[in-house]
Amino acid sequence: MTSRLFPALAFAGVGALILSGCVAKADLAGSDALSVSSTAAGCEVSGSSATSGTLTFDVSNDGDEVTEFYLLAEDGLRIVGEVENIAPGASRTLTVVAQPGDYYTLCKPGMIGEGVGKAAFAVSGEAVEVSGEDAEQKQQAVELYAGFVKDQVGQLAPAVSDFVAAYESGDDETARTQFPAVRAYYERIEPVAEALGDLDPRIDYREVDAVAEGLDWTGFHRIEKDLWVPAADALNADGETPAWQDWAPSTTEERAAFGDQLIADVQELYDYVHSDEFQDSLDAQGIAGISNGAIALLDEVATGKIQGEEDWWSGTDLSDFAANVEGSKMAFSLVRDFAAAQGDAGTALADEIDGGYAELESALAEYGSLEDGFVVYTELTDEDKRELTDLINALAEPLAQLTNTVLA
DSSP: OOOOOOOOOOOOOOOOOOOOOOOOGGGGTTOOOEEEEEOSSOEEESOSEEESEEEEEEEEEOSSSOEEEEEEOTTSOSEEEEEEEEOTTOEEEEEEEEOSEEEEEEEOGGGOSSOEEEEEEEEESOOOOOOSTTHHHHHHHHHHHHHHHHHHHHHHHHHHHHHHHHHHHTOHHHHHHHHHHHHHHHHHTHHHHHTSTTHHHHHHOOHHHHHHTTOOOOSHHHHHHHHSOOOTTOBOTTSSSBTTTTOOOOOHHHHHHHHHHHHHHHHHHHHHHTSHHHHHHHHHHHHHHHHHHHHHHHHHHHHTGGGTOSSTTTOOHHHHHHHHHHHHHHHHHHHHHHHHTSHHHHHHHHHHHHHHHHHHHHHHHTTEETTTEEOOGGGSOHHHHHHHHHHHHHHHHHHTTHHHHHTO
């Protein structure tokens, strides 16, 4: 690779936390893919162990519902790697550079609930270390990534405090104005919270997801429902349950409890991203984690925002949409040169991804911006939604090849 310093980038995205590392090209050769079959009741993986280094899981959805596949850490909670939004009959690939340790594999048909087929998965061998002439550039990408995460959470924490203050005091007009802007900080770094077990569910679960998993419903969307009181004929996100069923606006005391809980959860996230544990995990994961993060953030758009199911009461889904795309593009920008360095095919892939982001951003700009606000999601026609969906799918296809390419 030609040595090149990364430019000073505006912080706008983050990659998922993957326990992986940067390795020499020789360590990447000859890795046999593990096959995964996801069904309604099972998650069959072709092997239960592997040697440290590059691992590839070829996931086939052999069931009737859209599914996800997870590689979980030893505690069974933290997400090491994932692929989402796998349609029935379709296949997706997860590539990570795994360090020695104990893990679990899991599938989640319907993309809600506890999942099925959870099984132990062991990685043996030696720790994978950074090597090669481009190691310094790879470490620089990791440091930029770490700086971005800390910057976004550093802005999220005070913004949440201001938002909660307005909500708890009953200044709903101010809180409604702040809601999409505050959430943008979180949406750009959401995979970080998702990797920490139940933190993302506490902060960002929709009502339908909390009910499905038997969890207490807290966080942004619980507050959202107070701020945008549902109409008498409104339905919940499941499209069946009346919004007012078993529902009453929160009391002053309940608002204080929900608001204080959100502040505490964001503080937990802040403390984590400023810890040695976070930095150590980033150093271990290397560019594979950043690349997978670009994919994961675009999946966030495909699995909720484009359906209008994320901000069910406020209709501010396009703000979340835009923040996810910014985050995905930022993560991609940190590894783009590593992809382009892999010859003509790598350059073509990087150029195709560039074009996909440009087209998606251009289409999204027709409806507003994060700075000035977007139209309410219900104003989009079915044709508008199809256009955005087509652009997401067109970008997702080459982006899915990114991790394999940067590790080639």
